[in-house]
Amino acid sequence: MMKAAIFYGASKPMKVEEVEDPKTDSDGIIVKVAACGVCHTDLHYMKGTPTFKKPPLILGHEVSGVVQEVGDKVTHLKEGERVLIPAVLTCGICPSCAKGKANICQNMVMVGNHINGGFAELLSVPAKDVVKLPQDIPLEEGAVISDAFTTAYHAVKDRGNVRPGETVAVFGCGGVGLNVVQFASAAGAIVIAVDLNSRKLDLARELGADYAINPNSADLKKEIRMITRGGVDVSFEAIGIPSVMRSAFDSVKPGGKAVILGYSGSDLVIPASRLMFREIEVLGSLGCPPVDYKPVIDLISKGRIKLKPLISHRFSLDQINEAYDLLEQGKTIRSIVVPR
Numbered sequence: 001m002m003k004a005a006i007f008y009g010a011s012k013p014m015k016v017e018e019v020e021d022p023k024t025d026s027d028g029i030i031v032k033v034a035a036c037g038v039c040h041t042d043l044h045y046m047k048g049t050p051t052f053k054k055p056p057l058i059l060g061h062e063v064s065g066v067v068q069e070v071g072d073k074v075t076h077l078k079e080g081e082r083v084l085i086p087a088v089l090t091c092g093i094c095p096s097c098a099k100g101k102a103n104i105c106q107n108m109v110m111v112g113n114h115i116n117g118g119f120a121e122l123l124s125v126p127a128k129d130v131v132k133l134p135q136d137i138p139l140e141e142g143a144v145i146s147d148a149f150t151t152a153y154h155a156v157k158d159r160g161n162v163r164p165g166e167t168v169a170v171f172g173c174g175g176v177g178l179n180v181v182q183f184a185s186a187a188g189a190i191v192i193a194v195d196l197n198s199r200k201l202d203l204a205r206e207l208g209a210d211y212a213i214n215p216n217s218a219d220l221k222k223e224i225r226m227i228t229r230g231g232v233d234v235s236f237e238a239i240g241i242p243s244v245m246r247s248a249f250d251s252v253k254p255g256g257k258a259v260i261l262g263y264s265g266s267d268l269v270i271p272a273s274r275l276m277f278r279e280i281e282v283l284g285s286l287g288c289p290p291v292d293y294k295p296v297i298d299l300i301s302k303g304r305i306k307l308k309p310l311i312s313h314r315f316s317l318d319q320i321n322e323a324y325d326l327l328e329q330g331k332t333i334r335s336i337v338v339p340r
Helices: 040-046 141-146 150-159 175-186 198-206 220-228 242-250 272-277 290-301 317-328
Strands: 002-007 015-019 028-038 063-070 082-085 122-126 167-171 190-194 211-213 232-237 252-260 281-284 311-316 334-338
Touching: 002 317, 015 317, 028 082, 028 141, 028 317, 040 317, 063 122, 063 141, 082 141, 141 290, 141 334, 150 175, 150 252, 150 290, 167 175, 167 220, 167 242, 175 190, 175 198, 175 232, 190 198, 190 220, 198 211, 211 220, 232 242, 242 252, 311 317, 317 334
Parallel strands: 167 190, 167 232, 190 211, 232 252, 252 281, 311 334
Antiparallel strands: 002 015, 028 063, 028 122, 028 334, 063 082
């Protein structure tokens, strides 16, 4: 038997209970969970956004750990190895995967959504996309790489296609937005961080932002246009609020791009005339294809991208509901739950 935090449905607290240990098949592995990140995506489920698997369910999709058991057909992993579990597991054969867009796999399996996730002592997953973590990356902190870092990397590199010397605005400096700041800065961009929280703006500067704007104390449009002389090349919205998405769109210069990472169930309204006359691109960005996990890990290993400053809080499994309360209140950057 193992301990796990069970999600029973919207607006209900998770309950930490003893449940049966997971089992695996010949193509899978059992992972002894070292840590699991606390992500806004789970808050959406807790507020009523339906999952693809009905509760009861174990949430948590930013998972690191140690391989405890391997299936008979698994050859690239062995017991005792340190691993990172991608948030999205792919089929490898659908049209999206065949086009190199495995992050939008048509048969995707999301950990903590389609299958049980990492708020437990043990986790069973298919082995195909699991990534090894080098010894120089802390095992517990490394859990958040699987979403907060890789999602930002895909947005900056693949969707925004950020180039040296370009100007970038990042709207929302939470766990994902701060990593957009890091990767955009590493790509050679001039980065403007936008948030209502001064502590997060200070951290954005520490992580590479050249400018930091709090819309409560400055005219956002005016400030961005003064800095850029007309608008940014690429904007990123990483908080999931339609009005902020509109601000990100409005900040872009003619011919620029607005990349939307944040999730919202509401519609986004933008002026069709400006979209057409200024040839502005509006791009969605979801997760990260498995092929990009290794470059992200390499950048962190080499110290080009910082990991530890993103971890603001640690919680035990018994503190899981407190972790999400603080996340909802905006009092954390990225938290991890350590189940043992």
